[in-house]
Amino acid sequence: MMNTELRLHGHIDESIEFFATAAGTDSSRPQFYQQTGDSLRFFAPGNEFILSPQGVSHRGNGGSFCEYMFGVEQPLADLAKTDIRNRLILYGTSYDNNNRLVFSNKTEGTHSFNRLFLDGHATSNTFFFVHNTNNATLEEQQCQILQWLGKTCKRTQGLSTIEDSQLCAELLTQLPETATIYLFRLIHKKHRCYQERFRELYYENHNLGLEALTELDNLAVALEIDRYQQERIRIDVMYQHRDNYRIVDEYKKVLISCRQKGQIDQEANARLTRLKTLSVRQGIPMALFMALDEFLKTKEMETPREATYIADTRQILQGLLLQEERFETNFDSNDMVILLEAKQLAAKNRDHTFEHLLLETGKICDEKIRDGADLLILENFSYIITFFDRFDSSSQQISQLAFMDGYCLNEEVVRSLLGSREAFEALQRGLFEKLFFTSIEENDYLGRFGRRKTKLLRRGLERIVADQQSISGLVSELEQLNEEERLYLLLLGQAKERIRNSYSRYYTRKEQDELLVEISRELCDKKVFEQDIPRALFEDVVMHIKKEAIYLHNLLPQIVSERDQSLRNDFLTNSGLDRFTIEEIEREYFARHDLDPNALIQLRAG
Numbered sequence: 001m002m003n004t005e006l007r008l009h010g011h012i013d014e015s016i017e018f019f020a021t022a023a024g025t026d027s028s029r030p031q032f033y034q035q036t037g038d039s040l041r042f043f044a045p046g047n048e049f050i051l052s053p054q055g056v057s058h059r060g061n062g063g064s065f066c067e068y069m070f071g072v073e074q075p076l077a078d079l080a081k082t083d084i085r086n087r088l089i090l091y092g093t094s095y096d097n098n099n100r101l102v103f104s105n106k107t108e109g110t111h112s113f114n115r116l117f118l119d120g121h122a123t124s125n126t127f128f129f130v131h132n133t134n135n136a137t138l139e140e141q142q143c144q145i146l147q148w149l150g151k152t153c154k155r156t157q158g159l160s161t162i163e164d165s166q167l168c169a170e171l172l173t174q175l176p177e178t179a180t181i182y183l184f185r186l187i188h189k190k191h192r193c194y195q196e197r198f199r200e201l202y203y204e205n206h207n208l209g210l211e212a213l214t215e216l217d218n219l220a221v222a223l224e225i226d227r228y229q230q231e232r233i234r235i236d237v238m239y240q241h242r243d244n245y246r247i248v249d250e251y252k253k254v255l256i257s258c259r260q261k262g263q264i265d266q267e268a269n270a271r272l273t274r275l276k277t278l279s280v281r282q283g284i285p286m287a288l289f290m291a292l293d294e295f296l297k298t299k300e301m302e303t304p305r306e307a308t309y310i311a312d313t314r315q316i317l318q319g320l321l322l323q324e325e326r327f328e329t330n331f332d333s334n335d336m337v338i339l340l341e342a343k344q345l346a347a348k349n350r351d352h353t354f355e356h357l358l359l360e361t362g363k364i365c366d367e368k369i370r371d372g373a374d375l376l377i378l379e380n381f382s383y384i385i386t387f388f389d390r391f392d393s394s395s396q397q398i399s400q401l402a403f404m405d406g407y408c409l410n411e412e413v414v415r416s417l418l419g420s421r422e423a424f425e426a427l428q429r430g431l432f433e434k435l436f437f438t439s440i441e442e443n444d445y446l447g448r449f450g451r452r453k454t455k456l457l458r459r460g461l462e463r464i465v466a467d468q469q470s471i472s473g474l475v476s477e478l479e480q481l482n483e484e485e486r487l488y489l490l491l492l493g494q495a496k497e498r499i500r501n502s503y504s505r506y507y508t509r510k511e512q513d514e515l516l517v518e519i520s521r522e523l524c525d526k527k528v529f530e531q532d533i534p535r536a537l538f539e540d541v542v543m544h545i546k547k548e549a550i551y552l553h554n555l556l557p558q559i560v561s562e563r564d565q566s567l568r569n570d571f572l573t574n575s576g577l578d579r580f581t582i583e584e585i586e587r588e589y590f591a592r593h594d595l596d597p598n599a600l601i602q603l604r605a606g
Contacts, residue, residue, distance in 0.1 A: 003023060003024060003025055003169070003172060004023070004024065004025070005021060005022070005023040005165060005168060006021065006022045006023075006032060007019065007020065007021045007022075007164075008020040008021075008033060010040070011189075012051055012052075012053060012113075013053055014189070014190075015113070015188060015189055015190050016113055016186060016187070016188065016189070017186075017187040017189050018040075018051060018184060018185065018186050018187070019162065019164060019183075019184075019185040019187075020033065020040075020042055020182075020183070020184050020185075021164050021165075021168055021181075021182070021183045021184075021185075022042075022044075022180060022181075022182050023165075023168035023169075023172060023180065023181050023183075024131075024172065024175075024179060024180030024181060025177055025178065025180075032044065032182070038052065038053055039051065039052040040052075042182060042184065044060075044129065044131035044180065044182060045131060046060050046061070046131075046138075047059065047060030047061060047062065047129040047130075047131060047182070048060060049062075049127060049129065049182070049184055051184075054112060054113075055110060055111050055112040055113050055115075055116065056110070056111050056113075056116065056127065056184075056186070057108070057109065057110040057111075058091065058107070058108065058109055058110075058127065058129070059107065059108040060091075060107060060129050060138070061091065061107065061129050061130060061138055061141040061142055061145060062090075062091060062107075062127065062128045062129030062130060062145065062182075063088065063089050063090035063091050063093075063127070063128065063142075063145075064088075064089050064120070064125060064126060064127045064128070065086050065087060065088045065089070065126055065128075065153045065154070065159070066086060066087055066120045066121035066124065066125045066126060066159065067085060067086050067087075067121055067124070067159050067160065068084075068085060068086060068087055069121055069122065069232060069235070069236040069239075070231075070232050070235040070236060070239070070288065070291065071118075071119075071122070071228075071232045072087055072119070072120060072121065073087075073119075074087065074295075076256075076259075076295075076296070078154070079252060079256060079295070079296070080256050082249060082253065083155050084154050084155060085154070085155060085156070085157065085159075086153060086154050086155070086156065086159060087120075087154075088150060088153045088154050090103075090142050090145065090146060091107035091108075091109060091142065092104040092105060092106050092107035092138065092139070092142060093142060101146075103139040103140075103142045103143050104138075104139055105137060105138040105139050107138055107142070113186075113188075116186070117188050117191065117229075118229075122188065122191050122195075122229055122232045122233050122236070123187065123188050123191045123192045123195050123233070124159065124162075124185060124186070124187055124188075124192075125185075125186050126159060126183055126184065126185045126186070127183075127184040127186070128171075128181060128182060128183050128184065129182050130145055130148075130149075130175065130179055130180070130181055130182070131179065131180045131182070132144075132175070132176055132178060132179040132180075133178050148174045148175055148176075149171055149174055149175070152170060152171060152174050153171075156170055156171075158170055162185070162187070164183055164185060167183065168181055168183060171183075190223040190224065190225060191223075191225065191229060191233060193219075193223060194216070194219055194220060194223055194225055194230065194233055195233045195236075195237060197215075197216065197219060198216060198233060198234055198237050199237045201215070201216070202234075202237055202238060202241070203241065206241070206243070216230075235288060238284060239284075239288060244279075244284045247275050247278050247279055247284060248279070248284065248288050248289070248292075250275055251272060251275045251276070251279075251289060251292060252292055252296075254268055254271050254272055254275070255272065255292055255293070255296045255297070256296060258296075259296050259297070264297075266306060266311075266314060267314070267318070269311070269314075269315075270311065270314035270315035270317075270318045271315070271318045273311070273315035273318075274315040274316065274318045274319045276289060278319070306353075307345075307349075307351065307353075309341065309342035309345045309346065309354075310342070310346070310351065310353050310354060310357070312338050312339075312342055313338075313339060313342045313343075313346075313354055313357055314357055316335050316338060316339055317357055317358070317361040319335070320361060320364075320365060320377055320380055320381055333426075333427045333428060336383075336384070336387055336427050337427055337428050337431060339384060339387075339388075340387060340388075340391055340424075340427075340431070340435060341435070342354060343388060343391060344391075344435055344439065347395075348439070358388075361381065362381060362385075365377050365378060365381045387423070387424075387427075390419075390420040390423060390424070391420075391435065393416065393420065394416075394417055394420045394421075394432075394435075394436055395435075395436060397409060397413050397416075397417060398417075398436045398437070398440065398454065398457065399440065401450070401453050401454065401457060401478075402440050402443075402446055402450040402451075402453060402454045403445070403446070403447075403450055405449075405485065405486075405489060406482060406485070406486055407482075408475075408478050408479055408482045409457070409475060409478055410475060411471050411472060411475050414460075414461075414464075414471050414474060414475060415471060417457075417461060418461060418464060418465070418471075420432070421461055421465070422465075433458065437454060437458050440454055441454065444572070444578070444579035445578055445579045445580045446578060447578040447580070447581075448576065448578070449481070449484075449485040449488070452481060453478060453481055453482075453485075456474075456477055456478060456481060457474070457478065460473075460474035460477065460478075461474075484537065487529060487533070487537065488537060488540065488541060490523070490528065490529065491519065491533065491537065491538060491541045492541050492544060492545070494519045494522065494523070495515060495519065495541055495542070495545060496545060498515060498518065498519070499515070499545065512538075512539075512542055515542075516533060516535075516538050519533070520532070520533050544577070547575050547576070547577055548577070548581070548585060551571060551575070551577075551582065551585055552585050552589060555567060555568075555571055556585065556586065556589055559603070560589075560595070560599070560603070563603070565603070568603065583604065586600060586603070586604075587600070
């Protein structure tokens with residue numbers, strides 16, 4: 001049998017437009033409406049739908065449906081199913097205490113337009129009823145309609161266009177051949193005008209400048225659209241953008257999974273955080289996420305606490321896994337900086353969680369590539385690993401220079417450091433110095449020569465980049481400083497050996513001269529150092545020994561007996577001796593006097 005379709009299009013007032021459609025195989029009722037004054041009545045046996053300037057009223061079977069948008073209440077059951085797009089309301093139905101749908105014969109109702117477009121969709125809502133030749137009660141008819149049309153009404157994409165012919169055809173395929181479907185689509189013209197203009201401006205640049213925002217504000221004033229409806233429409237338009245709705249839907253999916261498990265574990269929290277980060281970059285309104293959080297989170301769903309840098313690492317690495325959903329998840333310089341700083345903190349805190357996360361992510365990426373995932377996942381992970389390799393190499397070389405006696409860099413290593421410096425500076429200006437020099441200079445165990453060497457290296461790299469020094473020139477300066485360190489340590493060892501039993505032998509100038517001659521003669525005889533020992537270097541050695549003696553014989557006994565932590569801290573700050581040297585003095589003192597090792601631990605812990 002051939003389907004026929006009757007349509008009536010009109011306007012209730014300057015704000016409300018309607019499309020009324022009757023479609024089915026029964027062509028014996030070409031007249032399906034009548035007008036009385038300023039009201040329009042649509043009817044079929046046992047059913048009617050009335051449009052008036054005040055709103056709508058209905059009697060008989062049927063219901064209404066509209067697309068879900070911000071502000072439209074969405075049950076958890078609908079949220080959990082990704083293919084459900086629309087809210088469906090059947091007249092005379094409700095849920096009992098067991099969350100089961102209950103039908104009744106009380107189907108009549110009245111709705112004002114203001115309430116309709118506030119509780120429902122802001123621009124388009126559709127009512128319907130069905131005529132079928134049977135003697136079923138209203139309760140039975142509603143149950144049948146749900147069985148026939150419920151799944152289609154909640155999932156159809158036909159509501160996204162004003163043309164209802166395709167929607168009618170889609171619904172008719174679910175109805176008995178003798179049935180007729182009556183659709184009444186109501187459009188809020190002012191809201192639609194604002195929606196269309198906002199979509200044009202937003203889709204043009206995926207963002208709104210001051211000029212566009214001013215235009216929209218003026219348009220909203222002219223159309224008399226309140227702030228809440230403006231926000232609803234804006235959010236809906238931004239959500240519909242293909243780069244946005246996938247992120248919000250993924251956030252919803254993760255949150256629903258957490259609700260089902262009863263908790264948000266660290267992996268899920270990282271994924272949610274990453275999705276929010278992506279949303280900020282793409283200008284997605286946080287109201288969408290706040291609404292989901294409010295609806296889906298419970299008091300029991302507490303997020304486990306972990307170090308901030310580990311949480312940041314987890315959420316950024318989770319971004320790799322989001323690429324299978326085709327999100328815009330390419331790592332930018334900010335992400336890489338965060339990961340590098342997290343790696344630095346993890347190393348400082350001896351936190352192996354960082355490396356564990358990295359290994360797990362690498363394993364998952366390999367599995368996904370093997371299963372046919374986009375190679376972009378591997379490219380981004382390789383990008384991260386390349387920077388981490390640069391970090392490890394640079395950190396190792398600079399740390400060895402700073403803390404290992406006699407260690408020196410060759411030209412090849414300096415070239416490698418220059419390449420790493422260029423790469424890190426491209427991420428963020430000053431990052432190389434922050435990662436590798438600032439942190440080392442703050443280390444209490446850094447000795448005087450280690451500090452001088454790192455300072456020389458930092459200045460030298462800057463001068464090479466500025467074409468003010470050559471690589472070979474820097475290496476030569478480092479070698480000279482390294483030779484000075486070697487001689488200093490040699491003199492220190494020789495001087496300590498000679499004054500071990502009589503530390504008063506180096507206090508006067510004469511005694512110091514005698515000590516210098518004695519040490520010079522021995523080093524020359526052994527052909528260890530055959531040149532004149534620089535007087536200034538020797539005096540530095542003597543001063544070092546004096547400071548050690550003052551701490552060992554004068555201050556440390558008082559610090560231990562009085563537990564004077566402030567005195568110890570003052571000496572650490574002002575003496576010029578590194579922490580390693582002071583702690584070695586303390587260790588020997590406690591061992592010599594057979595003192596409680598726990599007291600030493602407490603002393604160092606403060």
